[in-house]
Amino acid sequence: MASGERVAIARSTGSVGGLARLAAIAEQFGYAYADAGLGGIRGEQLMLVLVPDPRHEAQARAERNRALYPNAGDGVSLPPLVPQEVELLEARISFDFASQFTPKQRLAVGIPLATAVAVAPCIRFGLHSTAALVAGLLWAAFMLLAPLGLVSIRRKRAQYGARLRAAGFLPVTDARGRLRYIPAP
Known part of the structure; x- marks a missing residue:
């Protein structure tokens, strides 16, 4: 994600809630949820697609969070998640899975x-x-x-x-x- 390009994440295990939390964290660092579905060779993996969010407020939030959480790559030092935002992401991801x-x-x-x-x-x-x-x-x-x-x-x-x-x-x-x-x- 540090390169600022489109990211596709494949997970063999997990849940829609876990993907929503991951997408919510990515949104704190300048990315936006783009799509989700089943992928992999036999369609056995959960796929999450994130894209850079070009909006000014998203980039400002990303810069602020990079400064406040320089060790975010460790998976522990992360900004707090807003439960309502995670729930909406979970609804979007679930809708996309059901619409695939x-x-x-x-x-x-x-x-x-x-x-x-x-x-x-x-x-x-x-x-x-x-x-x-x-x-x-x-x-x-x-x-x-x-x-x-x-x-x-x-x-x-x-x-x-x-x-x-x-x-x-x-x-x-x-x-x-x-x-x-x-x-x-």
């Missing part, structure tokens, strides 16, 4: 994956009536749960969107056609 894939894309990945998991007992124990019954029941359960998962994601997106709109964020469509929320100018 369309419902059709989720089903296109989920149905074959659920089928493979359901067939696993037959592969492991051979194709006989008990294994086939277990496989059939697992597959049916997965297919019944799929619409519930899509509804849950839709509800979460609506909740995060309402929270962000109430905080003054503006809905925009990015170059990939995905709905995002950005701070008001």
